[in-house]
Amino acid sequence: MKKNVLMIIMTVMMAVVMAACGNNNAKTETTEPAGNAATPTENAATPAESKEVTITHKLGEAKLQTNPQKVVVFDFGILDSLDKLGVEVAGVPQANIPPYLKKYEDKKYANVGSLKEPDFEAINALDPDLIIISGRQQDAYEELNKIAPTVFLGVDNTKLVDSFKENMITLGQIFDKQAQIDEELVKIDTSIKDIHDKATSSGKNGLIVLANEGKLSAYGAGSRFGIIHDVLGFTPADAKIEVSTHGQSVTSEFIAEKNPDYLFVVDRSSVVAAEGAEATSAKDTIENDLVKNTKAFKEGHIVYLDPNYWYLSGGGLVSMVEMINEIGAAIK
Template identity: 55%
Template sequence: MKKWITAILVAMMFAVLAACGAEEEATDSQTADAQTTETVKVTHELGETEVPKNPEKVVVFDFGILDTLDQLGVESVAGVAQGNIPTYLEQYEDTEKYENIGTLKEADFEAIHAMDPDLIIISGRQAEMYNEFSDIAPTIHLGVDTTDYMNSFTTNMETVGEIFGKEAEVEEELAAINEQIEGIKEKTATSDEKGLIVLANEGKVSAYGAASRFGIIHDVFGVKQADEGIEASTHGQSITYEYILDTNPDMMFVVDRNAAVGNDASAKDSLENELVQKTNAYQNDKIIYLDPDYWYLSGGGLQSVSEMVNAIESAF
């Protein structure tokens, strides 16, 4: 009789332990599910998107965002537009590690769909394809608004920090950039030098003013404009070398598109002609050639904006 009662008690004890174990496993499973389904609501230029927290497989079209993820040590980049990748991001040309998802203007939707990504990040050049991307995976537009550069850039960086759990790192990077910018503004505020921003492209020249593609030089860094009447435009205002001489800038900031797209034509050879040589900028050795990797191909990233700040700081 005692053996029979003891057997029942032992069986009951194992049943209780088994039930507890099952409950703990269920709780652990629920916790894991909660972690994998945690999302971040991102409001961006093209809408509002629920994005998975710490996505494991990310497709990136914007080089500024790519350089930000690289700077933050995020290792979930799986697909990159590998045409014309900036030199400082050439590690992402490795086709064994990263899927080639097409070009900045022509996405390879078949390749992207086959990847089954958790997140797609685009900017202006891909905006028209937003719906097609969204059919594949959560898609966000993190392009920079050149009419409000620093606020737009800051919001993008904070969004990236929130998605990938890098808030503290982003805050530290932004603080360093802003401190450096304040130092530049102190110099430009007391300087009488006026600048002209130009894009050189196979012998043709375009000018950019405030609130334009390269307007950060005037809007953020405080460099005074040699011509305040330049129209705000993504592609710039077409100008002549006679215009440059008439405007006679004290400083000229040059973005060489030829170098950005691998063209052998030298912007310096065509730009520094007899007319331009008569300007204050040329005579005072103040023609500053900006690195097209940062200014033309990327921009809007932690690495590129930091280098853009360095370039303007060195000019003063």
């Protein structure tokens, strides 16, 4: 009898001990550091918070949610900015994409037409949350705005750097990237000051021309390439050049007459040649007997600017830095 009672007591005590061990093990598992064993919840990407904002731009207002998921971008400068900021996009115009943005030719990105002719059907099919345009698409604004909130982020050539900064601040607002934008703008301001000081202290003037299929157009202060004069400090070789989108038509005789210290050349043909046509070399157009008599040629100051930045995608966080650096590198 005593033996049976003793066995019962020992059995109860063993059960109590086992239960306590089980509780301790459970407690240890729930307090295990997350770094030792990630759960599915920990591995999942946390969606960025969004809130409604109203963006005022040149063509109107757009009400949208911050951190939009499906974005269509028609401006290569804005595209290179979003790429640098780590913001994914859904659709781009895939014709004439600059080589440094070649990844956007991939099929994972929808082709939404060309820079001047949006493919409304393709854009509709995407059902985007936001469409970003600039000058080349502004005539299509009303139609695009019917599909999704559309924001114009083109640059104003009469105040290029200021409007560029405004566009970047707008991107920061839309995609919650203000701190990163501010950091990049500080770097750009520092570079501008350094190059401006070098250009002004050199006392040299400059002439900017665009070469297109054997024809030449000059651009002065306040023009699409006027940053060279207005911001970076080169005195215009001719202060009376007509300010227009397509520049003032000029000849080699004009260049020889102005005899600039620096001749800056943007080769449009190399990036926008007609399909199937062989581009005319800007160097062949520029470096004739007349131009070879200028100070620019004799001193090795004919500077062929990269048209991918200057013509196709100016006004981006990447392209703006490259444009500024090209001018800085040219100063001797």
